[in-house]
Amino acid sequence: MAKDKAFDRVPVALTPWERFEEYLCARGMRKTAQRRILVEYVFNQHDHFDVDTLLARLPRRGQPRHVSRPTVYRTLGEFVDAGLLRKFELDGRSVYEHDYGYPQHDHLHCQRCQRLIEFQSDELLALRDRVAYAHHFRVSGHRLIVTGLCASCWEAPRRRGRRAARGS
Amino acid sequence: MAKDKAFDRVPVALTPWERFEEYLCARGMRKTAQRRILVEYVFNQHDHFDVDTLLARLPRRGQPRHVSRPTVYRTLGEFVDAGLLRKFELDGRSVYEHDYGYPQHDHLHCQRCQRLIEFQSDELLALRDRVAYAHHFRVSGHRLIVTGLCASCWEAPRRRGRRAARGS
DNA sequence: TTGCGTGCAAAAGGTTTGCATAAAT
DNA sequence: ATTTATGCAAACCTTTTGCACGCAA
Numbered sequence: 001m002a003k004d005k006a007f008d009r010v011p012v013a014l015t016p017w018e019r020f021e022e023y024l025c026a027r028g029m030r031k032t033a034q035r036r037i038l039v040e041y042v043f044n045q046h047d048h049f050d051v052d053t054l055l056a057r058l059p060r061r062g063q064p065r066h067v068s069r070p071t072v073y074r075t076l077g078e079f080v081d082a083g084l085l086r087k088f089e090l091d092g093r094s095v096y097e098h099d100y101g102y103p104q105h106d107h108l109h110c111q112r113c114q115r116l117i118e119f120q121s122d123e124l125l126a127l128r129d130r131v132a133y134a135h136h137f138r139v140s141g142h143r144l145i146v147t148g149l150c151a152s153c154w155e156a157p158r159r160r161g162r163r164a165a166r167g168s
Numbered sequence: 169m170a171k172d173k174a175f176d177r178v179p180v181a182l183t184p185w186e187r188f189e190e191y192l193c194a195r196g197m198r199k200t201a202q203r204r205i206l207v208e209y210v211f212n213q214h215d216h217f218d219v220d221t222l223l224a225r226l227p228r229r230g231q232p233r234h235v236s237r238p239t240v241y242r243t244l245g246e247f248v249d250a251g252l253l254r255k256f257e258l259d260g261r262s263v264y265e266h267d268y269g270y271p272q273h274d275h276l277h278c279q280r281c282q283r284l285i286e287f288q289s290d291e292l293l294a295l296r297d298r299v300a301y302a303h304h305f306r307v308s309g310h311r312l313i314v315t316g317l318c319a320s321c322w323e324a325p326r327r328r329g330r331r332a333a334r335g336s
Numbered sequence: 337t338t339g340c341g342t343g344c345a346a347a348a349g350g351t352t353t354g355c356a357t358a359a360a361t
Numbered sequence: 362a363t364t365t366a367t368g369c370a371a372a373c374c375t376t377t378t379g380c381a382c383g384c385a386a
Contacts, residue, residue, distance in 0.1 A: 030360050030365060051350080061368095068368050073351065089257050092376085093350070108305045119299050127295065128314055131287050136319035137276045144312040146296055151304035198340060198385050219375080229343095236343050241376060260351085261375070 016043040016084055016100055023082035034067045038075045042085070048097045048116050050090075051076070088143055090116075106143070110150035117150060184211040184252055184268055191250035202235045206243045210253070216265045216284045218258075219244070256311055258284075274311070278318035285318060 014022070017039045024031055041057055042049075051072055059066045067075075076096055079085040086099040090109065095116075106124065108117040124144065132139045182190070185207045192199055209225055210217075219240055227234045235243075244264055247253040254267040258277065263284075274292065276285040292312065300307045 028365090032360070032366060034367070070352075070369080071367055074366085089260060092257065092260070108300060108303055110305075111308065117303055117305065119303065121295065121299060123295055124292075127289065127291055128312075131289060132276060132314060132316065135276055135285055135287065136323075137278075137285065137314070138317040138322045139314055140279065140316040142312060142314040144296075144310060146300060146305070146307055146310040148300065148308040149306040154306045155304075196340090200341060200385070202342070238344085238377075239342055242341085 019100060020079070020082055020084060023078075029078075033065075034071050035075055035078075037065050037067055038072065038079075039084075042076075042079065042096075043098065046098055046102075048095055050093050050095050054096075088145075090145070106145070108146045108148065108150065110153055111147055112149055112153040115150050187268060188247070188250055188252060191246075197246075201233075202239050203243055203246075205233050205235055206240065206247075207252075210244075210247065210264075211266065214266055214270075216263050218261050218263050256313075258313070274313070276314045276316065276318065278321055279315055280317055280321040283318050 017036065020035065020039055021031060023029075024035070037058070038054075041054065051069070054076075055069060055072060058072075061068075076085060076087070080087050080096075080099075084098070084100045085096045087094055087096050089095070103120055104125070105118045105120040108119065109115075110117070128142050129139060131137075185204065188203070188207055189199060191197075192203070205226070206222075209222065219237070222244075223237060223240060226240075229236075244253060244255070247264075248255050248267075252266070252268045253264045255262055255264050257263070271288060272293070273286045273288040276287065277283075278285070296310050297307060299305075
């Protein structure tokens with residue numbers, strides 16, 4: 001697994017929050033409680049998530065550290081701008097994943113259990129750049145999603161996947 | 169955009185309409201005027217399109233060969249099921265492209281002019297299958313979109329792309 | 337005749353926005 | 362004291378659905 005090949009970014013010296021502080025400061029934006037809470041919840045576990053998942057993890061409305069849905073949307077957008085998160089679409093919904101401190105990677109998406117499996121391939125990057133070059137195309141990024149069935153789902157086709165399918 | 173730089177593969181024995189007739193017949197579905205009209209409009213030109221684009225090409229409401237929006241959605245879904253079209257998401261919107269008679273391919277997507285440039289790579293397929301194999305993953309398909317700037321857009325950065333950006 | 341397919345209007349689902357208020361600087 | 366950020370509600374946008382009528386078989 002290629003380590004330091006993705007972005008020539010400074011080796012993660014700063015925590016996500018510190019890095020976000022830089023971003024906020026650089027833009028004259030404010031360090032609010034909500035932003036701190038969201039950094040904490042988002043970077044506590046390395047996993048893919050959508051807005052509803054994140055909201056479900058957060059305290060309910062009325063509870064101490066609750067953050068409203070619009071603020072979650074706005075803040076996740078800031079995380080993306082700040083380079084902390086990457087965003088992509090899956091079945092019409094936005095899915096976010098950690099970007100800061102993680103190398104570029106792509107996904108295998110199980111159609112049955114909805115699991116997202118990450119993989120990293122330098123070959124793919126090289127291939128992508130070669131194709132782009134041939135088309136005089138300036139690459140800024142890419143997204144590859146391979147769909148199919150994960151091992152647990154096709155090995156035991158009658159059982160449900162390890163993870164519940166979306167929508168309960 | 170995808171002219172017929174095509175990688176014409178599979179000798180197409182049936183026209184899209186004939187093939188759709190088979191599909192309809194096999195499922196006991198009916199050959200309606202709207203389905204015929206849509207096959208015609210969709211396969212008249214080889215190009216990517218979304219529902220709004222297609223509706224804009226069709227006669228307006230009240231005109232002879234108009235087809236309603238819900239029927240367009242329903243019928244495009246049937247085309248996908250029938251293997252005539254492939255569907256993917258771009259910026260939250262559904263985009264369709266010809267499947268019947270065209271080999272698997274992927275896209276370069278210009279962020280400025282929104283152009284979609286097709287490319288085909290056997291290497292990519294091999295790579296995909298190798299990665300999947302390593303993860304014991306059963307591949308059913310994939311989608312790769314490389315984003316960046318097409319030649320015309322970065323060569324003449326101050327001019328607009330050949331195609332208007334959406335929303336005009 | 338039978339019942340599938342269509343069109344209309346309305347619903348749904350996810351995301352964004354206007355605005356008054358709360359909080360950061 | 363300013364001015365940005367938040368929360369609420371409502372708007373938005375694309376896609377889907379309920380239902381009465383029309384048309385294919």
